Amino acid sequence: MNRAESSLDTIDIILRTATEHFAERGLAGARIDEIARDAGVNKATIYYHIGGKDELYAAVFRENMRNSTERLLSNVEAKQTAEEKFKAYVQTMVENLRENKAAAPLMMRELASGAENIPQEGLQYIVKMLTTIIQTLEQGRQDGSFRDTNPGLTHLMIIGSIMFYTAGEPLRKKLMGLMGADFPMLEYTKDCDLARDISDFLLHALKP
Amino acid sequence: MNRAESSLDTIDIILRTATEHFAERGLAGARIDEIARDAGVNKATIYYHIGGKDELYAAVFRENMRNSTERLLSNVEAKQTAEEKFKAYVQTMVENLRENKAAAPLMMRELASGAENIPQEGLQYIVKMLTTIIQTLEQGRQDGSFRDTNPGLTHLMIIGSIMFYTAGEPLRKKLMGLMGADFPMLEYTKDCDLARDISDFLLHALKP
DNA sequence: CCGTTAACTAAATGGTTAGTTAAAATTTTA
DNA sequence: TAAAATTTTAACTAACCATTTAGTTAACGG
Structure with missing residues (x-):
């Protein structure tokens, strides 16, 4: 898998996981740590690709x-x-x-x-x-x-x-x-x- | 005002204020300090009368x-x-x-x-x-x-x-x-x- | 094969926040 | 008036949590 594809996959799994967390717990209740853990990526990867909590939401x-x-x-x-x-x-x-x-x-x-x-x-x-x-x-x-x-x-x-x-x-x-x-x-x-x-x-x- | 009435008033203003905060921000988003401030009581008063955040909610x-x-x-x-x-x-x-x-x-x-x-x-x-x-x-x-x-x-x-x-x-x-x-x-x-x-x-x- | 760069990570940072505490002030009761 | 209940004060802590930083890895182009 090349770099671009892998990158899209990472963003995709982050967004999917974040969707569940924000739906179940809300913007204030969701935890970046938990989203990262459940998505199987490092927390900093979310910041690298997408930005802070608000931008993720x-x-x-x-x-x-x-x-x-x-x-x-x-x-x-x-x-x-x-x-x-x-x-x-x-x-x-x-x-x-x-x-x-x-x-x-x-x-x-x-x-x-x-x-x-x-x-x-x-x-x-x-x-x-x-x-x-x-x-x-x-x-x-x-x-x-x-x-x-x-x-x-x-x-x-x-x-x-x-x-x-x-x-x-x-x-x-x-x-x-x-x-x-x-x-x-x-x-x-x-x-x-x-x-x-x-x-x-x-x-x-x-x-x- | 007797003791019971005064106490009820305090609980009432706390519950009213907390209602607004929980409605606008949710359980996770609401802040005990802000509820106490807006209700005009000390934070410890909430714990004295009602209990923690979950019980307040x-x-x-x-x-x-x-x-x-x-x-x-x-x-x-x-x-x-x-x-x-x-x-x-x-x-x-x-x-x-x-x-x-x-x-x-x-x-x-x-x-x-x-x-x-x-x-x-x-x-x-x-x-x-x-x-x-x-x-x-x-x-x-x-x-x-x-x-x-x-x-x-x-x-x-x-x-x-x-x-x-x-x-x-x-x-x-x-x-x-x-x-x-x-x-x-x-x-x-x-x-x-x-x-x-x-x-x-x-x-x-x-x-x- | 090598320098560059995108992708990713581990750990640290620093602000925030729920909850506690103990003493003092105030009010109510009896 | 003395005891009891209520409330304030304000400091404190321990945990939590978003964000940053400095560094690592591996794909890519030449």
């Missing part, structure tokens, strides 16, 4: 948002009708958040911190996602398949329910242990089931 | 959950029909989260941390809230005013949308600055408007 956030946004946009654009696009939006959001377990915790911590550590580029990705769902709802409104609803509210329903479902898994486990199995708790094993239920529920609210 | 979480839950249950129980109860649930949840700005950040950070620092009593309050909404939805299903939907999913929509709206305010401000005023961003000045819109949206999905 920004890089982690940016990469995660970039991946999610690119996939979301391309999946939605591939569809024609407003309803298909809406379903693709929900489905892809569910896939993104379930494949990358860190995404929801990262975003929720950012919201809790007043979005103070989101890098500029991260904001751009959020705008792209918002624009996509707004355009989809507008398309549906114009062709009569959707009611005239507040797009911001609809987006809140999508993002809120999926993020809370994803990040809420450990809490649900604790509650289940406390309540017994007969308590009707939400639990999906497949992405498509959750995405379908959310789509169905929200489309019921969106349709005239 | 648990007390903060417990008190916040207790307040919210008590208000929620009493407001819902005062109503008769399923739809009235549903609206009261949403309305009270909105009021709770907007009057106590710390509640949503505290809960979102907990979810992100795998609910690891929620005290036992806090879990009990969550169960009470869940039970309330489940019973309300069941009541509506039986008398034919609601469809047969997954109660867990419905709760996810309520709690997700309200929490993301509440905690998302700083992010919305940043996005507004980035996008210009013509971008259709959700912004309510009154509790009742947000609660009404969410109720209307969800009732549209719940009704047969």
